[in-house]
Amino acid sequence: xxxxxxxxxxxxxxxxxxxxxxxxxxxxxxxxxxxxxxxxxxxxxxxxxxxxxxxxxxxxxxxxxxxxxxxxxxxxxxxxxxxxxxxxxxxxxxxxxxxxxxxxxxxxxxxxxxxxxxxxxxxxxxxxxxxxxxxxxxxxxxxxxxxxxxxxxxxxxxxxxxxxxxxxxxxxxxxxxxxxxxxx
Amino acid sequence: xxxxxxxxxxxxxxxxxxxxxxxxxxxxxxxxxxxxxxxxxxxxxxxxxxxxxxxxxxxxxxxxxxxxxxxxxxxxxxxxxxxxxxxxxxxxxxxxxxxxxxxxxxxxxxx
Numbered sequence: 001x002x003x004x005x006x007x008x009x010x011x012x013x014x015x016x017x018x019x020x021x022x023x024x025x026x027x028x029x030x031x032x033x034x035x036x037x038x039x040x041x042x043x044x045x046x047x048x049x050x051x052x053x054x055x056x057x058x059x060x061x062x063x064x065x066x067x068x069x070x071x072x073x074x075x076x077x078x079x080x081x082x083x084x085x086x087x088x089x090x091x092x093x094x095x096x097x098x099x100x101x102x103x104x105x106x107x108x109x110x111x112x113x114x115x116x117x118x119x120x121x122x123x124x125x126x127x128x129x130x131x132x133x134x135x136x137x138x139x140x141x142x143x144x145x146x147x148x149x150x151x152x153x154x155x156x157x158x159x160x161x162x163x164x165x166x167x168x169x170x171x172x173x174x175x176x177x178x179x180x181x182x183x184x
Numbered sequence: 185x186x187x188x189x190x191x192x193x194x195x196x197x198x199x200x201x202x203x204x205x206x207x208x209x210x211x212x213x214x215x216x217x218x219x220x221x222x223x224x225x226x227x228x229x230x231x232x233x234x235x236x237x238x239x240x241x242x243x244x245x246x247x248x249x250x251x252x253x254x255x256x257x258x259x260x261x262x263x264x265x266x267x268x269x270x271x272x273x274x275x276x277x278x279x280x281x282x283x284x285x286x287x288x289x290x291x292x293x294x295x
Contacts, residue, residue: 017233025233027252027259028213032229034255056230063234 003046006033009053016060018067029053069126077132080122084115084137104158112165119169123176130173138166192277196244198223199235200274203245204266208287211250211261212236235263 010029014022027050036045088111095107115137123130141162148154187284192200202218203210216232219225239245250261266274 013230015295019202022238023259024227024249024262025212027256027261028211028216028229030257030259031253032216033214052229057231059228059234062229063237067237142256148188151229159271 006046006049009050013053013056013060016057016064018064022060024059061147070181073126073129073132076122076126076129077136080118080129080133081136081140087118094139108161112161116172117163119172120176121173123173128173130176134166134168134173136170138163141166190224190242190273190276192244192273195227195235196239197274197277198225199232200239200266200270203236203264204271204274207265208263208265210264217260237272240264240269242273243267252266274286 010026012027014026017025032047032080033049036048047061091107095102119130119133122133141159145154145156145159148159193198198219199215202215202222205222206214206218211269212229212232215236216227216229219227219232236245236247244263244267246267247262247264248261252260
């Protein structure tokens with residue numbers, strides 16, 4: 001099958017088929033195309049092939065959406081993110097309520113391990129979640145840095161540990177995945 | 185599996201019957217040919233595969249890799265066979281169709 005139209009159409013269709021079934025589905029199309037070419041019956045084999053590719057994209061795209069796991073991963077990552085925001089709010093409230101003034105680094109020493117624990121638990125619930133969660137933390141802190149930069153009030157020494165926290169959460173996700181025996 | 189997952193949609197019903205008819209020779213394109221020739225329904229190969237994946241996720245069919253052939257460009261087949269749950273689902277669907285159609289003039293099976 002060296003026809004350029006067939007190759008392009010097949011490549012487009014294969015984007016909608018999971019890797020595990022790609023070989024079988026494309027093989028089936030190739031087999032029928034070869035049979036139609038050999039027998040010379042029915043419509044032109046090229047027309048049959050292209051018609052099937054066009055008609056196959058909507059059901060395959062829909063099946064792909066139904067199978068997708070990313071909404072759950074994003075949901076767990078967002079839940080972890082909001083839990084982190086809630087934890088930070090509670091710690092700030094607790095620090096302000098104390099009769100003595102406590103340094104920011106002490107609050108961070110309490111808060112950061114909790115965030116790492118949240119990242120680890122999110123990863124246990126769903127694979128690759130802590131990578132998304134860490135990316136959300138990094139995006140948030142990058143947005144805060146950009147905002148501070150615009151207002152000319154940058155506190156990079158205060159924000160730098162947050163970047164490390166985001167990276168550490170991602171590292172936890174990668175390390176947990178590697179230790180899983182079923183990791184592929 | 186919840187109640188909704190136990191039921192068969194009309195395309196699922198047809199595809200599962202075609203898989204059962206074909207037995208050991210059931211794979212994507214043979215299922216499509218069977219449906220076209222016996223039921224006269226024109227489905228796309230994508231619809232057949234999407235339905236087979238749905239049936240597999242419901243536990244109504246099982247798939248296994250087959251042998252690659254030259255006319256397939258060296259690509260392997262994926263064979264499908266109906267499971268006991270799949271056969272039960274077909275039976276249940278037939279029973280409910282029979283019950284619903286019984287007593288309706290002109291719709292009794294075999295008349």
